[in-house]
Amino acid sequence: MGDIRVVIADDHPLYREGVARSLSEADGISVVGEGQDAGAAFDLTERLKPDLVLLDISMPGGGGIAALRRIMTLPEPPVVAMLTVSEEDDDVMQALKAGAKGYVLKGVGSRELVSIVRDVADGKSYVSPSLAARILNAMRGGSTSRREVNPIEDLSHREEEILKLVAAGKSNKEVGLALDLQEKTVKHYMTAILQKLHVRNRVEAAVMARDHWKK
Secondary structure, three states, X not given: OOOEEEEEEOOOHHHHHHHHHHHHOOOOEXXXXXXXXXXXXXXXXXXXXXXXXXXXOOOXXXXXXXXXXXXXXXXOOOEEEEEEOOOOHHHHHHHHHHOOOEEEEOOOOHHHHHHHHHXXXXXXXXXXXXXXXXXXXXXXXXXXXXXXXXHHHHOOHHHHHHHHHHHOOOOHHHHHHHHOOOHHHHHHHHHXXXXXXXXXXXXXXXXXXXXXXXX
């Protein structure tokens, strides 16, 4: 059996190149193409016919889920896994319903990512453990009761870490330095946090956070 041929689509060049390097250094995996938007993801997949495609959700051209849906219309679609910062239940459910076999959060280490790629390419499914229980609950119809919970309690551990630093007056750059994240990644997290808290900006989020953690 030959190498697992992988295409990666992500609009953050440094992150994409890092993932490509980590996978290429592993035995039995070859990165055959890299793209930075949904259109490139589809074109590369159609032309190169990889075994596995890794898609970010948030990228130009309609996003990763739109790319996934197009890829699934190909006569012989490859295995597709999402590699993203989004922990939104809707994103996970949409991706899985559209045909993704994996949903991996970007906090994953390189060795673990290599293992996940091998498993997914081998026909196994994968959802990041921090999301799996929530998604199972939502699929069973148990998500309605969660609306009564304070939205801050609904944040992931990483989102909570970021919000605490923002509430302390830190900029995205300072948050990134404190948590060893790229500034762009912090911005993506902040977008998700604002959506979850139903607030318009980081000031409102900080006020809500201070009120919550004062109790």
